[in-house]
Amino acid sequence: MTDSLSRREFLGASGAAVGVALTPAGATAAPKGRTAERMVDVTCNVNGRPVSAHVEARTTLLDHLRERMDLTGTKKGCNEGACGACTVLVDGKRMNACLILLAQCEGRAITTVEGIAQPDGSLHPVQQAFIDHDAFQCGFCTPGQVVSAAACIAEGHATSEASVREWMSGNLCRCSAYPQITAAVLAAARRA
Amino acid sequence: MIGRSITRLEGHAKVTGKARYAADNNLARVLHAVLVGAPIANGRVLSIDTEAAQRVRGVVRVLTHSDMPRFGAVSFPSAILKLPMQDDVIRHEGTPVAIVLAESLESAEEGAGAVVVRARSESPLVPRDSAGETPVRMGFGEDLNRGDVPGALQRAAHRVEQRFIQPARHHNPMEPSATVAEWFGDTLFLYDSVQAGFNLPPVMAAVFGIDAKNVRVIAPHTGGGFGCKGWVWPHEILAAAAARVAGRPVKLVLTRAQMYANVGYQPLVRQDIALGCDAEGKLAALRHDVVNTTSIVETWTEAATEISRGLYAVPALQLTQRVERVHANLPTAMRAPAEGPGSWALESAMDELALLLRMDPLDLRLANYAQTDPVHGKPWSSNKLREAYAEGARLFGWRERGQLPRHDGPWRIGFGMAACTMTTFRHPAAARVRLQDDGGAVVEAGTHDIGTGTTTILPQICADTLGIDVARVSIQHGDTTLPDAGPVYGSSATMGVGSAVMLAARDALAKVARLAREPVETLDFAAAMRRIGVAEIVGDGRFALPGNASFNADGAGTPDAMRTWGAVFLEVGVDPDLGLVRLRRAVGSYSAGRIVNPLTARSQITGGIIWEWGKATMEQSLQEPRHGRWLAKNLSNVAIPVNADIPAAITVHFVEEHDEHASPLGAKGIGELGATGVAAAVANAVFDAVGIRVRELPILPSKLIRDLSS
Numbered sequence: 001m002t003d004s005l006s007r008r009e010f011l012g013a014s015g016a017a018v019g020v021a022l023t024p025a026g027a028t029a030a031p032k033g034r035t036a037e038r039m040v041d042v043t044c045n046v047n048g049r050p051v052s053a054h055v056e057a058r059t060t061l062l063d064h065l066r067e068r069m070d071l072t073g074t075k076k077g078c079n080e081g082a083c084g085a086c087t088v089l090v091d092g093k094r095m096n097a098c099l100i101l102l103a104q105c106e107g108r109a110i111t112t113v114e115g116i117a118q119p120d121g122s123l124h125p126v127q128q129a130f131i132d133h134d135a136f137q138c139g140f141c142t143p144g145q146v147v148s149a150a151a152c153i154a155e156g157h158a159t160s161e162a163s164v165r166e167w168m169s170g171n172l173c174r175c176s177a178y179p180q181i182t183a184a185v186l187a188a189a190r191r192a
Numbered sequence: 193m194i195g196r197s198i199t200r201l202e203g204h205a206k207v208t209g210k211a212r213y214a215a216d217n218n219l220a221r222v223l224h225a226v227l228v229g230a231p232i233a234n235g236r237v238l239s240i241d242t243e244a245a246q247r248v249r250g251v252v253r254v255l256t257h258s259d260m261p262r263f264g265a266v267s268f269p270s271a272i273l274k275l276p277m278q279d280d281v282i283r284h285e286g287t288p289v290a291i292v293l294a295e296s297l298e299s300a301e302e303g304a305g306a307v308v309v310r311a312r313s314e315s316p317l318v319p320r321d322s323a324g325e326t327p328v329r330m331g332f333g334e335d336l337n338r339g340d341v342p343g344a345l346q347r348a349a350h351r352v353e354q355r356f357i358q359p360a361r362h363h364n365p366m367e368p369s370a371t372v373a374e375w376f377g378d379t380l381f382l383y384d385s386v387q388a389g390f391n392l393p394p395v396m397a398a399v400f401g402i403d404a405k406n407v408r409v410i411a412p413h414t415g416g417g418f419g420c421k422g423w424v425w426p427h428e429i430l431a432a433a434a435a436r437v438a439g440r441p442v443k444l445v446l447t448r449a450q451m452y453a454n455v456g457y458q459p460l461v462r463q464d465i466a467l468g469c470d471a472e473g474k475l476a477a478l479r480h481d482v483v484n485t486t487s488i489v490e491t492w493t494e495a496a497t498e499i500s501r502g503l504y505a506v507p508a509l510q511l512t513q514r515v516e517r518v519h520a521n522l523p524t525a526m527r528a529p530a531e532g533p534g535s536w537a538l539e540s541a542m543d544e545l546a547l548l549l550r551m552d553p554l555d556l557r558l559a560n561y562a563q564t565d566p567v568h569g570k571p572w573s574s575n576k577l578r579e580a581y582a583e584g585a586r587l588f589g590w591r592e593r594g595q596l597p598r599h600d601g602p603w604r605i606g607f608g609m610a611a612c613t614m615t616t617f618r619h620p621a622a623a624r625v626r627l628q629d630d631g632g633a634v635v636e637a638g639t640h641d642i643g644t645g646t647t648t649i650l651p652q653i654c655a656d657t658l659g660i661d662v663a664r665v666s667i668q669h670g671d672t673t674l675p676d677a678g679p680v681y682g683s684s685a686t687m688g689v690g691s692a693v694m695l696a697a698r699d700a701l702a703k704v705a706r707l708a709r710e711p712v713e714t715l716d717f718a719a720a721m722r723r724i725g726v727a728e729i730v731g732d733g734r735f736a737l738p739g740n741a742s743f744n745a746d747g748a749g750t751p752d753a754m755r756t757w758g759a760v761f762l763e764v765g766v767d768p769d770l771g772l773v774r775l776r777r778a779v780g781s782y783s784a785g786r787i788v789n790p791l792t793a794r795s796q797i798t799g800g801i802i803w804e805w806g807k808a809t810m811e812q813s814l815q816e817p818r819h820g821r822w823l824a825k826n827l828s829n830v831a832i833p834v835n836a837d838i839p840a841a842i843t844v845h846f847v848e849e850h851d852e853h854a855s856p857l858g859a860k861g862i863g864e865l866g867a868t869g870v871a872a873a874v875a876n877a878v879f880d881a882v883g884i885r886v887r888e889l890p891i892l893p894s895k896l897i898r899d900l901s902s
Contacts, residue, residue: 066218
């Protein structure tokens with residue numbers, strides 16, 4: 001199902017930990033605590049397995065994967081769609097799992113980094129290319145990079161260095177393995 | 193095996209998502225914690241209304257300074273000594289004033305949003321271009337006054353006197369700091385995002401009045417640190433305190449916004465430099481006055497003058513370090529501290545001096561090469577800077593750059609270079625190697641994988657020492673029950689724990705040889721162990737410092753002075769209509785001791801160069817002057833390099849070198865070296881392209897447009 005809560009309401013209800021700013025004169029009013037969060041039932045497919053969940057409507061796909069399904073390969077780097085560490089495939093399209101509610105995933109097929117390898121466990125060509133080209137250091141952005149790279153190749157964007165650099169720029173890497181990531185994506189694309 | 197490029201042994205775990213970082217630990221009965229930060233930068237908490245927060249479904253407890261237990265006094269390696277949530281004083285925006293604990297992350301976030309903090313606000317101190325005050329010394333970054341600097345500057349044939357500024361910048365590791373804390377009676381388990389797990393037990397012991405032996409830190413993988421996960425920050429203490437109060441495990445993950453005010457950053461640094469030389473370019477005097485911002489009650493000295501002590505042979509030196517207090521959180525070490533800021537100023541000024549002399553900037557640097565340590569006159573433990581200059585220049589085509597095109601469509605092309613150097617910091621380290629009678633070995637070291645390649649090169653060093661295939665070596669790491677392998681910061685891990693592993697492997701071989709009565713030179717350890725019926729032999733290794741010190745900078749107390757060296761050569765494009773600056777190619781060439789794994793070493797240096805490209809052209813954290821807050825606290829409004837900014841043409845070269853004075857392994861550190869010199873080389877290349885000298889970072893289009901249009 002899809003939920004009727006708007007993105008704005010959702011963020012207002014569960015916003016990040018900002019204290020209520022104040023003037024020297026005194027307090028502003030407290031936001032109203034939402035004491036009975038609306039629940040939804042969602043059925044979707046994660047890494048080839050059917051998943052049914054009864055969750056609060058505000059639950060993001062990212063938090064559900066990480067906190068309730070123990071699929072912790074998908075990382076939270078910014079929680080606002082700016083870093084790409086939480087990149088997953090939703091019906092084959094790369095998306096930031098922090099910007100999607102689980103409730104929006106009704107009937108969808110979701111692939112996380114844990115589902116990228118072949119069913120027999122052998123690595124996806126992108127995964128192997130990342131190892132071969134030393135395309136990561138700390139590895140925290142790597143799940144998002146790997147998923148994004150697989151989609152980048154499938155989209156037909158892995159045609160040149162310039163194209164890969166552009167189409168992989170939604171995934172930040174603070175260790176800055178960018179030249180190696182570009183090389184890995186191009187190498188994997190040649191093998192695909 | 194040492195010196196061979198092998199792919200990362202932890203690679204499979206990282207590309208499959210199996211590598212567990214701190215926040216990936218989902219414990220049974222865990223409570224999710226969310227911090228509430230102070231809404232003002234300077235003042236006092238008047239009241240905290242938690243009633244609405246406690247009504248939120250799922251919220252279990254809201255802690256404030258009035259019900260948080262009192263902590264014991266802490267000392268280094270606690271990053272700050274005045275811990276939050278112990279009184280009502282607010283000294284920077286975002287300092288924690290409440291913690292909401294809930295059954296789910298969503299409930300904790302909602303609860304945090306419902307906490308009402310009333311505070312009395314006073315005007316905050318913000319950066320104000322003061323002369324600063326003399327800081328308490330940290331053991332390096334001391335003032336120095338040697339020779340007649342004013343006189344030598346006055347007599348100099350050529351002189352450059354300029355101010356160079358770099359703004360505050362945050363580390364922004366991809367992994368926000370996270371701590372999962374669980375108590376078992378008086379024993380504390382921490383799954384933490386750290387660069388130095390062994391820093392935690394003494395601090396936690398002091399805070400909670402427990403035995404440091406009862407604190408266990410588990411941290412195999414850390415999602416980047418760059419310095420902001422080195423010392424113990426308050427959120428780690430607050431997570432443990434909350435878990436103790438609640439009697440349940442607590443998971444506390446800082447939001448990206450909270451990373452700006454709850455861990456350190458590199459401060460705003462203002463540097464005044466004066467250089468004087470004779471007609472041939474030989475430096476006669478160098479004055480270097482540095483002021484950096486620090487917090488109200490704690491002091492971080494950004495020791496940018498360190499570079500002026502070590503890089504060039506200068507007879508007269510006058511160096512000062514001052515700090516300016518602001519209502520912001522405490523700065524800390526950030527890749528690269530000291531020489532990172534220092535090289536921005538000194539290497540920009542050297543370029544300006546070369547222009548006055550009409551001299552190739554590389555020749556000016558060669559003319560001032562320091563044969564010995566300029567301050568103490570000690571010999572270098574090793575120094576192949578001149579080879580690094582020569583090979584870097586050759587790979588880049590520096591001497592032939594006059595024949596290269598200066599235009600490419602709308603782009604004007606410029607070339608710039610700078611020297612790179614970094615103080616050698618060393619830390620003691622211990623490790624164990626277990627030999628198995630099947631010919632395999634296990635390395636045990638309480639080090640961390642923060643991305644620097646440690647968990648690949650340690651098995652490599654072990655395999656090399658034992659004469660076996662690296663596939664036969666496994667590693668146990670990231671746990672304080674293992675030998676104290678020292679921190680993973682200060683570019684010190686390879687020297688420390690790398691040497692400890694080598695010595696442990698040798699110790700194990702010697703033990704087998706003794707037991708088997710065979711010469712170690714021809715020993716087949718597995719065959720010998722089977723013959724004498726011993727299944728396992730344990731070797732111990734320890735990398736110790738002179739006087740058993742816990743820290744050594746620059747070879748102090750030894751006959752040698754220690755630094756790493758290099759040079760970076762850049763080609764940039766500048767679009768004069770739009771003021772855009774683009775990196776077109778880079779060559780970095782380094783003299784940094786023995787390189788254990790060229791593949792991972794190259795990645796580290798490449799990362800350092802790109803790190804400084806960000807500093808040079810985009811990064812800045814501005815403190816808003818009226819409210820004293822960080823103006824932007826996210827990755828949407830704070831620019832850092834993305835893939836599209838970075839060309840593939842980054843070439844890294846290492847001079848063949850073995851520095852047995854710095855470490856038995858022959859290695860030195862490279863983690864920060866790559867992140868020196870680059871900002872100056874960029875500014876120098878921009879000047880070469882369009883004739884505009886930028887002395888305040890970052891080099892934004894607005895700064896070039898302003899000058900280009902006038």
